[in-house]
Amino acid sequence: MGVVRNVLDDGLEGLDHNFLTGRIEDLVKWSRSRSSWGATFGLACCAIEMMGTGAPHYDLARFGMEVFRASPRQADIMIVAGRVSQKMAPVLRQVYDQMMEPKWVISMGVCASSGGMFNNYAIVQGVDQVVPVDVYAPGCPPTPETLIHAIETLHQLIEDGEIMRRRATSGAGANVHIQEIPAGITTPVILGSR
Amino acid sequence: MTPRESDTIISAAAGTNEGNQELRSRSELTAKEVMREVGAVLRMSEADAALLAEVEADPGEDQTMIINMGPQHPSTHGVLRLMLELQGETVLRCKPIIGYLHTGMEKTGESLTFMQGGTNVTRMDYLSPLNSELVFSMATEKLLGIDGDIPERAVWIRMLMSELNRMSSHLLFMATNGMDIGAVSMMLYGWREREVVLRFFQKVTGLRMNHNFIRPGGVAADLPAGWRDDVMSILDMLPDRLGEYDVLMTNQPIWRERLQGVGVITQAEAIALGATGPILRSTGLAWDLRRDMPYMHYDKLEFDVIVGSYGDAFDRYAIRLNEIRESMRIVRQILDRVPNGDYRIQDKKVTPPPRARIDESMEALIHHFKIFTEGFKVPEGEVYVAIESPRGEVGCYIASDGSPTPYRMHVRAPSFVNVQALPHMMRGGLVADAVAVISSVDPVLGEVDR
Amino acid sequence: MTTEETATPATLHGCLLGDSRGQAVLFVPKLSYMSTMKKLVDDGYEMCADLTAVDFLTHASRTLPIGVSPERFEIVVNLLSLSKRERLRARVQVSESDPSIESLFDLYPGTEAMEREVFDMFGISFAGHPDLTRILMPEDWQGHPLRKDYAQGRIPVQFKGAAS
Numbered sequence: 082m083g084v085v086r087n088v089l090d091d092g093l094e095g096l097d098h099n100f101l102t103g104r105i106e107d108l109v110k111w112s113r114s115r116s117s118w119g120a121t122f123g124l125a126c127c128a129i130e131m132m133g134t135g136a137p138h139y140d141l142a143r144f145g146m147e148v149f150r151a152s153p154r155q156a157d158i159m160i161v162a163g164r165v166s167q168k169m170a171p172v173l174r175q176v177y178d179q180m181m182e183p184k185w186v187i188s189m190g191v192c193a194s195s196g197g198m199f200n201n202y203a204i205v206q207g208v209d210q211v212v213p214v215d216v217y218a219p220g221c222p223p224t225p226e227t228l229i230h231a232i233e234t235l236h237q238l239i240e241d242g243e244i245m246r247r248r249a250t251s252g253a254g255a256n257v258h259i260q261e262i263p264a265g266i267t268t269p270v271i272l273g274s275r
Numbered sequence: 276m277t278p279r280e281s282d283t284i285i286s287a288a289a290g291t292n293e294g295n296q297e298l299r300s301r302s303e304l305t306a307k308e309v310m311r312e313v314g315a316v317l318r319m320s321e322a323d324a325a326l327l328a329e330v331e332a333d334p335g336e337d338q339t340m341i342i343n344m345g346p347q348h349p350s351t352h353g354v355l356r357l358m359l360e361l362q363g364e365t366v367l368r369c370k371p372i373i374g375y376l377h378t379g380m381e382k383t384g385e386s387l388t389f390m391q392g393g394t395n396v397t398r399m400d401y402l403s404p405l406n407s408e409l410v411f412s413m414a415t416e417k418l419l420g421i422d423g424d425i426p427e428r429a430v431w432i433r434m435l436m437s438e439l440n441r442m443s444s445h446l447l448f449m450a451t452n453g454m455d456i457g458a459v460s461m462m463l464y465g466w467r468e469r470e471v472v473l474r475f476f477q478k479v480t481g482l483r484m485n486h487n488f489i490r491p492g493g494v495a496a497d498l499p500a501g502w503r504d505d506v507m508s509i510l511d512m513l514p515d516r517l518g519e520y521d522v523l524m525t526n527q528p529i530w531r532e533r534l535q536g537v538g539v540i541t542q543a544e545a546i547a548l549g550a551t552g553p554i555l556r557s558t559g560l561a562w563d564l565r566r567d568m569p570y571m572h573y574d575k576l577e578f579d580v581i582v583g584s585y586g587d588a589f590d591r592y593a594i595r596l597n598e599i600r601e602s603m604r605i606v607r608q609i610l611d612r613v614p615n616g617d618y619r620i621q622d623k624k625v626t627p628p629p630r631a632r633i634d635e636s637m638e639a640l641i642h643h644f645k646i647f648t649e650g651f652k653v654p655e656g657e658v659y660v661a662i663e664s665p666r667g668e669v670g671c672y673i674a675s676d677g678s679p680t681p682y683r684m685h686v687r688a689p690s691f692v693n694v695q696a697l698p699h700m701m702r703g704g705l706v707a708d709a710v711a712v713i714s715s716v717d718p719v720l721g722e723v724d725r
Numbered sequence: 726m727t728t729e730e731t732a733t734p735a736t737l738h739g740c741l742l743g744d745s746r747g748q749a750v751l752f753v754p755k756l757s758y759m760s761t762m763k764k765l766v767d768d769g770y771e772m773c774a775d776l777t778a779v780d781f782l783t784h785a786s787r788t789l790p791i792g793v794s795p796e797r798f799e800i801v802v803n804l805l806s807l808s809k810r811e812r813l814r815a816r817v818q819v820s821e822s823d824p825s826i827e828s829l830f831d832l833y834p835g836t837e838a839m840e841r842e843v844f845d846m847f848g849i850s851f852a853g854h855p856d857l858t859r860i861l862m863p864e865d866w867q868g869h870p871l872r873k874d875y876a877q878g879r880i881p882v883q884f885k886g887a888a889s
Binding site for chain 3: 316318373374377379381382383386417418420546547548549550551560562567568655656657658659661668670672674676682683685687691692694695724725
């Protein structure tokens with residue numbers, strides 16, 4: 082620590098330099114990862130576990146997620162907790178669009194990640210069909226420890242800058258793909274017009 | 276009171292003509308008359324509502340405003356959307372729009388075996404999953420004809436888990452209700468207590484939520500060693516905490532102002548709408564399926580049915596708080612009465628063999644294989660079984676065609692029916708009261724939409 | 726449990742009364758649906774616990790008492806009497822060619838949401854219902870999901886050599 086010579090004796094003159102240098106990017110990424118607030122997008126059972134993670138025993142506040150903001154304008158991370166139905170998918174997209182950059186998405190639970198145990202007409206098979214997802218947390222529902230691990234993984238990715246780099250190269254945006262369900266079943270299921 | 280054509284009442288000493296006011300039989304009344312409906316439900320399709328944004332705003336004084344609450348909202352207890360017609364701050368009419376969590380569980384249930392059905396049903400009411408599993412298992416057992424042969428230990432374990440689930444569900448109600456009214460610290464306290472119960476569930480069933488523990492034939496596994504101490508520690512910790520809630524909320528003037536007289540529903544309205552559970556009990560009718568149409572061994576236990584008198588949100592809050600105390604009382608009685616024995620019926624066709632037997636016997640291996648892949652066949656027929664969940668009467672209607680999967684599986688969800696009472700409770704109240712009303716109904720959108 | 730073979734089968738209000746695993750089941754013809762339900766309300770069945778439907782397209786050979794002709798759809802109404810502490814189930818046969826029936830809204834306002842769900846999932850319309858629109862699926866959805874000729878809508882899932 083060549084920076085400090087003898088502060089006790091010489092006061093400020095005991096500092097070799099009274100500037101600490103660093104990159105602004107690092108400072109920004111550090112502060113972003115340590116104070117990201119979540120948007121409430123609790124849908125089903127995973128929402129209960131998400132609330133449990135915010136509860137005193139598991140306490141998300143110590144990781145910087147002090148509050149869950151209802152307004153997407155004030156939130157950074159959208160934790161999609163629960164199964165997304167056909168009716169809910171446009172709402173999900175709308176709330177995601179209303180969030181301000183930089184924003185991240187954690188897909189919590191298997192229903193959000195892939196449709197889960199409900200491989201049927203009513204559930205969107207993975208929210209990555211609607212919004213771009215950064216971290217997937219498996220479990221049905223994921224225990225609070227799993228969710229904390231997912232959030233911390235996201236924080237690490239934010240701090241490394243990995244996500245921003247990837248977004249810049251891939252062009253940033255949801256890969257919405259519409260898949261035609263092939264014949265072989267009695268009645269073709271027509272997905273909703275929206 | 277509906278105005279009649281001829282309201283002449285001739286009352287004299289000689290005789291009264293009450294013919295015009297004679298009470299018509301219930302079947303002759305229309306819904307409007309039964310519900311005193313002055314138009315509490317906003318009848319507007321979603322497509323029309325979407326077009327409202329394009330209507331020119333006319334700042335006339337008596338213009339009512341139709342706004343949307345939800346589906347993404349911190350206080351709607353899930354993805355419930357309410358279209359409120361407001362005059363200033365007063366709610367005139369309301370339309371609850373559901374379906375944002377529709378999972379097609381009844382369709383999925385037709386392709387899952389009866390053994391797997393529990394995994395499906397448990398995710399409907401995700402706050403009291405054991406009760407959903409219980410009603411499904413009871414319906415399956417009734418179809419199989421083994422509902423009288425479930426071993427005693429299994430029945431008592433089911434009752435224990437069901438009552439603990441009621442406690443954890445009501446504690447969550449305390450937490451969310453407190454937060455919705457403004458006592459945000461209640462959210463922390465309620466969850467703190469709930470965690471202890473969830474930890475017990477994890478010890479017994481392996482999962483904190485959505486356990487798939489109660490299966491047709493009994494329960495999935497026996498209680499672990501030391502379970503009595505765990506339950507006793509829960510029962511020792513809770514009474515003081517509930518006393519704290521009384522101090523923090525029940526006797527507090529702000530709490531009373533917020534909840535008393537809010538969301539009033541009359542007994543006739545509640546019965547007409549099919550509302551059950553704390554909503555019906557808050558109107559003064561002591562209807563509790565555990566007491567009035569007992570199932571399992573509830574008729575052998577002593578417990579009170581908590582009843583309100585005004586049908587308002589405060590009554591529903593107090594009922595749930597005291598139901599936690601009653602459940603603790605029931606659990607204390609169950610603790611002494613759980614006998615030793617099998618935790619599931621020994622009927623080979625229904626119950627898989629113990630794991631150790633599979634190594635020894637070829638038959639056991641085949642049985643295990645058949646039960647877990649093909650499933651056990653349930654004879655043809657149809658049943659409806661209902662139990663008392665924390666939200667009201669949860670029922671399961673299964674129609675079977677003799678195959679290993681249900682032909683039609685329908686769950687009568689209490690919240691689905693209770694949500695219909697929302698417009699009638701909210702009418703004339705303020706928007707802030709709307710939040711209190713939704714919270715007091717305590718809907719779980721998973722079972723509303725299935 | 727099988728019903729006893731008596732000279733005349735049990736009836737209630739003119740409809741055949743059966744038994745299913747110890748539960749009383751009333752087979753109501755569609756024509757006398759409303760009048761029978763009104764009589765049941767007066768009998769003391771104050772609450773309609775549940776109203777649902779079953780599509781018997783792939784199980785047309787189900788057992789029904791003699792005198793009840795099977796149709797494709799069945800409306801199942803579960804009634805509850807709070808005063809008598811009893812339940813009664815009513816089953817009404819609804820044909821595929823005319824999938825409609827009267828609404829119980831005036832008798833039991835609580836059936837509003839239940840009938841909307843049956844309409845949404847099965848396509849059976851209820852005459853006299855104040856607001857018969859889809860309740861669970863989006864309003865512009867095509868098809869009625871719980872019918873037996875409507876596929877589950879599974880997306881084929883590949884695990885090895887998946888294209889994406």
